[in-house]
Amino acid sequence: MRTGIAAFVTEQARTAFEREYERAMALWPDSREVYDVDTDVGITRVYRYGAREGEPIVLLHGHGANASTWYALVEALGRRHPVYAVDTIDDPGGSIQTRPVRDISAWLEQVMEGLGLGRVHLVGHSYGGWMALGLGVAGTGRAATLTLLDPGGLLKVPMTFLAYLVAGALAMQAPASWKPRLARVLAEHGLVELPEIMGPVMLGARWFRPHRPPARPYTDDELRKVSVPTQILVGRRSRLLCPAAALARARRLIPGLRRAEVVPGAGHGLPQERPQLVAERILTFTDGGKAHDA
Template sequence: MKLGGFASSEARAEYEAVYERGLAALPAPTGTHDIRTEFGVARVYRFGRPGGTPIVLLPGRAGTVVMWEPNLKALIGHGEVYAVDLIGEAGRSEQTVPIRDGADQAAWLTTVLAELDLPSVHLVGYSFGGWLAANLAVRAPERLKSLTVIDPVLTFGGLTAGLVVRATLTAVPVVNRWARPSFLRWISGDAEVDATDPVARVIDEGMRTYRIALPSPRLFTDAQLRSLRMPVLALIAGRSVIHHPERAAARARKLLPQGQVELWPSATHAIAGEAADEVNTRILTFLSECDAAGKTPS
């Protein structure tokens, strides 16, 4: 099996310049960690100060820590926030061993939480990061006080045919120059993408310069979703193109034992950024409820 990596040293240098500008748009990290795992080194940024159960953020594909720019300032108000660049994706993490399946994905993330000495966390994932978060919850839930998934891919519903076709085109060298911006517009509800936006720039540059070699995620079974005993907040974008939103929300409501499932009718798959204030408020309310429920009366 192959490893993920940049197309060339020149491609990496071009990506790094964009990534650095993206980092500059974020609050200053209070710590930077490179965590060695069986599958490579995971770059993790720490923001904020201790206070309450830490939040761990898993980005969407090519999003890196930079994609949380619209959300970090609000989430830091809850306490410490750890943002992970995913192994096998563009960013500052480095893949050294092939990742074969969901068990491997859960294994490296479990190591990250253990090495950071985080016995209890609120895990938050967006899109592919939402699948990674749910995958960890299914396979190794011990450290998870709660799970939040924001329009997660292949979690409550299968991929649409349009997503498969368009995502494939972004990886074809002959056409990806126009396919990448077209894909980003389409996934954002045909909204024009600001070419100067640091989040959009990092995602586009990651898609252009990095070659992913990860297994395709598998849709979770009914039994796996029923096994999630922690509180789960699922925000489903009503105009999402990655799955059929109504069906995904209905399946989540049916199967999650402690699920709070919300279908946001006007939101696109870019919900975390386009509705940042509302998403931030909803997540923080949910986390406060989880923290309060976990306190022992004196």
Template structure:
């Protein structure tokens, strides 16, 4: 299916228009291209950087930003190389984990942030954790929402279901996959529309790396919150919780009942928001 850029951008803006706070749109030039950041909240508030999951875009935080922006200056980032309003094309291609960390360095520098709180969902959680381990002086608090690739592998059944969407993406296939992973719950139509269109976005192959070593996780200096989706089909949530409790002894580990992997962070948003704001205020 050919990518319909006009429809995608319209769907992106439709979801962004639902943010219940004033949004500042920032385009940062980095060595890897232009990064779009959607900013909200008090200018003097503690900085909080949000990294979306694969294909979700920064607009996907619409159900959370209102509460988060009461305390924090929120910066929701569109990852370069993924669906969104960021654009690759800088003098340096983003190919390695160190490039990924360098890109996030450039984002924080462009926002004039020496340090910040960091929250990531899914693949964004892996980025957030690996960055924090690599740049411990730049992250104060770390929140991981059902992170993938950090402590568990993907479920074979999940990969099998995702394969047709990745091989020949269409909006219908993407929505069917979402329906399976979320257990058939009613999906927000604007979000499902954007996600379906994002599957055809001409994105780069995600940069990945090995799971962090046990010693590195045990020595993680940042305060950490991990929220596991009890109904996640991306991986085994019980395994995620058990390993997080063992390998991240300094972390607060909680399970969100009635939530699947892709339904985060907007399903049961009140619980997600209460957990995040409580953690950030401590």
């Protein structure tokens, strides 16, 4: 439940963001298509790329990000599937919110209905993983599989995660020669990410107000409703999750869990830190490869 409407604090901030956002989206293949889907809470921007046939893969980004952050995966995924990347309605991106979001799963269902999609393979990172998991809890039948990348919803967001976000933002001001070392110490890939990607993220963090609470952990009873085939990837150095505790709870409660993996050396930003590994895991899982618990 949200009570406010996400927006930039000034029109000048929105204009500056839009310039950076277009630079970031230019990292996608030129043949991408753009859709603006009308929903009860506003216009949702969606990008499509890839195969014309097959079960679609729908990508849900993390908090404060946008569809551009999937740039390193879309080409590999698109060779075998249609790929749709959604700009979450109350994050800084191409979507425009006009009413409060009462039910985020209902909004996501409206987006996919508006795109004319049937069953889809949902892939969510961080807050996007929380949304994907929520659709599994709702049991709408829309999801063919769930791939959750260092997702919210398994454990309570720790205060240390917020502290590392602040530390990472401060470290962005450090000299460029310091950033690789700081990225290793803080497990913060954003310090060495392409400036095209970080430009809109940093402007959004400064000038955009999302008006929503942190992703709450789903209850035991809710997780027991997730029967759709699910795989979870967690970074060994994740600042959002304790890998052992998160996967232990998932194994104990999620009946649809087929695969769980801790990625050595990786932090919270799995799609950007390990794009080839993530793309391979998605395709193996969605295409019916042998499931196993790593």
